[in-house]
């Protein structure tokens with residue numbers, strides 16, 4: 001209907017544009033390293049120079065105060081990306097770096113360590129400058145700097161973020177500055193609080209989010225142009241589409257490049273079924289019939305709109321089931337809390353719309369219910385989203401179960417498109433047949 005289309009559109013646009021919120025969510029959720037089996041790809045500016053990588057933090061010859069900070073955070077050894085990135089960032093003379101890897105692989109920890117090692121605490125001026133796309137992301141990175149520098153109190157940190165007003169010409173004493181592009185630019189140019197000529201490390205974090213925000217790209221480039229040529233430039237991004245790449249090349253001259261590819265998801269280990277119903281209510285009944293079977297593991301239920309998700313969560317609750325609802329009108333903090341609880345297993349079922357959970361990794365989910373099938377704005381099958389919802393990477397390749405609810409010719413059509421696209425047959429499931437339901441959960 002007109003209504004549901006526009007509703008899903010609003011939710012879609014509010015979150016699609018809000019890459020920053022997604023990024024913040026992932027940061028809040030990743031309280032430890034994400035497992036990846038993919039190899040790191042390293043492209044050196046000088047292909048003849050030996051490639052250094054480290055397996056321990058000791059090999060980096062960090063100051064004791066810093067090593068203590070690293071161990072105090074519970075890090076035992078460098079992550080995959082850190083093995084190569086750290087030696088490059090700490091090399092003499094300094095090397096420029098562009099690094100791309102998914103959220104939770106240790107990028108932030110890596111450049112924070114690099115900044116802290118570069119600082120000369122006896123010099124009371126800004127030496128390292130880090131820019132992040134939003135206020136919240138800047139605060140989040142600031143926290144990591146404070147935590148890692150806990151045993152190195154001579155090094156001070158300043159936040160160049162809105163609301164932090166300093167007088168024109170006031171000279172900053174802090175050696176590290178973290179902030180958003182607009183404020184950092186003001187501090188460097190108009191207010192002259194930072195002398196950009198004295199910056200020796202420049203970090204551009206979350207480049208993909210940065211360029212998605214109006215104006216940030218230009219501001220970042222203007223900041224970069226004020227820095228001395230020999231300043232070390234470091235750029236990090238979770239994704240690497242062409243636009244990010246073009247931007248990266250403009251702000252990081254002569255870069256070394258490190259990439260950690262995301263693992264491909266496949267449908268190979270997934271049992272896929274469809275259930276035939278006549279309307280939403282019948283889909284609900286069918287869902288209740290298989291509820292016992294699906295809640296042996298953790299399940300996610302996807303609906304097309306916020307309204308359906310809200311309705312479904314309420315109906316399931318009325319039936320006495322404990323479910324969590326992740327919805328578009330929630331704040332980032334609220335969403336983070338819900339995802340965190342679900343991750344910890346406090347709730348076994350999470351009802352959500354696709355938009356809300358796009359790009360958020362919840363690896364342990366082994367049952368996915370498509371209460372509504374994923375479709376694009378023209379009403380065709382959204383194969384990519386289908387794969388993201390139910391696919392598994394090699395690493396988390398345990399068996400999974402996907403159940404698709406069909407209640408119209410249109411949704412049957414989408415299902416057929418999905419079958420054809422992946423060249424995989426999706427079997428019919430009779431939810432009144434207890435033996436059959438028994439089978440799917442084994």
Ligand SMILES: Nc1ncnc2c1ncn2[C@@H]1O[C@H](COP(=O)(O)OP(=O)(O)OP(=O)(O)O)[C@@H](O)[C@H]1O
Pocket residue numbers: 023026027030031032033034073074075076077078079082101102103104105106107108109110238
């Ligand atoms: N070497 C390490 N050993 C153990 N844990 C680590 C290590 N490096 C980072 N971590 C932890 O792993 C989590 C993810 O790291 P980090 O935030 O640096 O990743 P990221 O790639 O920057 O991801 P995001 O872009 O989402 O912040 C954090 O909780 C961090 O404290």
